[in-house]
Amino acid sequence: MARPRGAPVVNAAPPVRVAVVDDEALVRVGLTAILSTAADLTVVGEAADGAEVPPLLARTRPDVLLMDVRMPRIDGLQATRHVLATSPSPPRILMITTFEHDEYVYAALHAGASGFLLKRSRPEEILAAVRVVAAGESLLFPAAIRRLAAAYARPAPPAALTEREGEVLRLMADGLSNAEIAGRLVLGVETVKTHVGNVLAKLGARDRTQAVIAAYETGFVVPGS
Structure with a gap:
């Protein structure tokens, strides 16, 4: 059917480009099959190893890198550090792990990964996780982050946050999105984005994941509170 004359042309957003890195072929096949069910x-x-990540990124330029933590030659932690240190426009990195208390996961988040995903996650959870990370949010499991931060805490003087910025950071630590924070504090989403930006700048954090980790490590947010 022809488009009516004068009707606006709606350009659908291009699909999110995802690359999968895992040393187990079966995992790669499974993740690819799940991701391929989504039109967006x-x-x-x-790739099967962290050493293959640089050429993979140069060849495919993904928006999101779904990467295993533990691999035989170059693990996900080393690959994450290399990508974020050398790429002028790095993809968002979503780590895949078997155990949520994996110390490698914590180190990868500290290095700048946007979140982590358990291999036992349901297909719909995997799809949702990729979308969250692609949208610029961070995928946090507050309970796991609290446990990991408590184990690796390095107390330091807190940043000079305003009272409102402190409220925003505490809600970020609870895993709330900008829209959820806006609803909780009765603020506009753009106002929340401004506060989040100020928090990241004052903490010297790359993204909200690192900000939350810093909040626990400095004692600004207390694990278990």
Whole structure:
């Protein structure tokens, strides 16, 4: 059917480009199959080791890198550090792990990964996780972050946050999105984004994941509170 004359042309957003890195072929196949069921996601490449990540990124330019933590030669932690240190426009990195208390996961989050995903996650959870990270949010499991931060805490003087910025940071630590924080504090989403930006700048954090980790490590947010 022809488009009516004068009707606006709606350009759908291009699908999120995802690359999968895991040393187990079965895991790569499974993740690719799950991601391929979503019209808004497309798998553009895969690799079996962290050493293969740089050429993979150069070849496919993904928006999101779904990467295993533990791999035989170069693990996900080393690969994350390399990507974020050398790429002028790095993809969002979503770590895959078997155990949520994995110390490698904590180190990867500290290095700048946007979140982590358990391998036992349901397909719909995997799809939702990729979308969250692609949208610029961080995928946090507050309970796991609290446990990990308590184990690796390095107390330091807190940043000079305003009272409102402190409220925003505490809600970030609870895993709330900008929209959820706006609803909780009765603020506009753009106002919340401004506060989040100020928090990141004052904490010297790359993203909200690092900000939350810093909040626990400095004692600004107390694990278990």
